[in-house]
Amino acid sequence: MSEFECKIAQMEALTPYVWRILLEPQVPVAFKAGQYIRVVMGETDKRPFSIANGAQNNGLIELHIGASEHNPWAMQVIDRLKQGDNICLDGPHGKAFLRSEQPKPTILMAGGTGFSYTWSILQTLLTSPLKEPVFLYWGTKTREDMYALEQLQVLATQHAKLSFIPVLEMPDKDWPGRSGLVHQAILDDFISLEPYQVYVAGRFEMAGVARDAFHQQGLLLSNLFGDAFEFI
Structure with missing residues (x-):
């Protein structure tokens, strides 16, 4: 360094x-x-x-x-x-870098510009065919804040094992997707998080709430990564 x-x-x-x-x-x-x-x-x-x-x-x-x-x-x-x-x-x-030695089903969760962290990981994963499913959940306040929405939607159509789930806190009436809190969308979609590795970026408060909720839903804390967890 x-x-x-x-x-x-x-x-x-x-x-x-x-x-x-x-x-x-x-x-x-x-x-x-x-x-x-x-x-x-x-x-x-x-x-x-x-x-x-x-x-x-x-x-x-x-x-x-x-x-x-x-x-x-x-x-x-x-x-x-x-x-x-x-x-x-x-x-x-940073110690919250991609662990790719033994591929696992992967969940990337970003709030706001925390997307940049998950974007680096996703682009790196996509340099070779995905061996395991990858789910990217990105939460922002409004559709305007989700600056890579269309790009990610296209990527998800190009890679069979990639799923992109955008979540808005304040959706407009024409929003066809999910709304609410991004970590809650993950809890709603997975009965158990035990098989997954999860990467999280966003506000520290969000990361702390997500860590506790994901652990209760089966996630092993050794499979949870995010810079925030060095401080909270």
């Missing part, structure tokens, strides 16, 4: 509050799907964000940053990225 300089290759707004950032390190940076980097804002100020691209694309670092006036911690990072051509990163970090 060390600091490295990156060229800011692209910034685009995916929604009014989510930015997609593409960064080019001077040399490829090896990382595992599900790890994160930290944007160096100062000597003692390093802010973590999940790497969104698959581990096979290590010539780039892709970030999805949710930022607004209500989230100055992230907005300051966006402002910093807008100011220059380069940024210093630190990493990679």
Whole structure:
């Protein structure tokens, strides 16, 4: 783990509050799907964000940053990225990376921009034919917040063992899919989680509630992964 300089290759707004950032390190940076980097804002100020691209694309670092006036911690990072051509990163970090040595049926659960964590894992899994079923549950407040909805729907039609289940907290009247809390959708769909490995990203409160509920529904905690669980 060390600091490295990156060229800011692209910034685009995916929604009014989510930015997609593409960064080019001077040399490829090896990382595992599900790890994160930290944007160096100062000597003692390093802010973590999940790497969104698959581990096979290590010539780039892709970030999805949710930022607004209500989230100055992230907005300051966006402002910093807008100011220059380069940024210093630190990493990679994280123990919640993809375990692929012994494939298991897999559930990926994301809340909001926690999708970036599951997106890295999914893209890595799809580099070869899926041996076991993969279920991606993504929960956002509104349809507008689900910036990769159509892309994921297409992927699910292309891979027989991939299921994508979008869940909205505040659906509009024309929403044809699931609504409510994303972790509850998983509880509703699986009688027992004992055979599965589960990867979780989102707000710490959501991760804590999901951990307890999934464990009660049979999930072995040794098969549960998420950076939040290092802190809660």
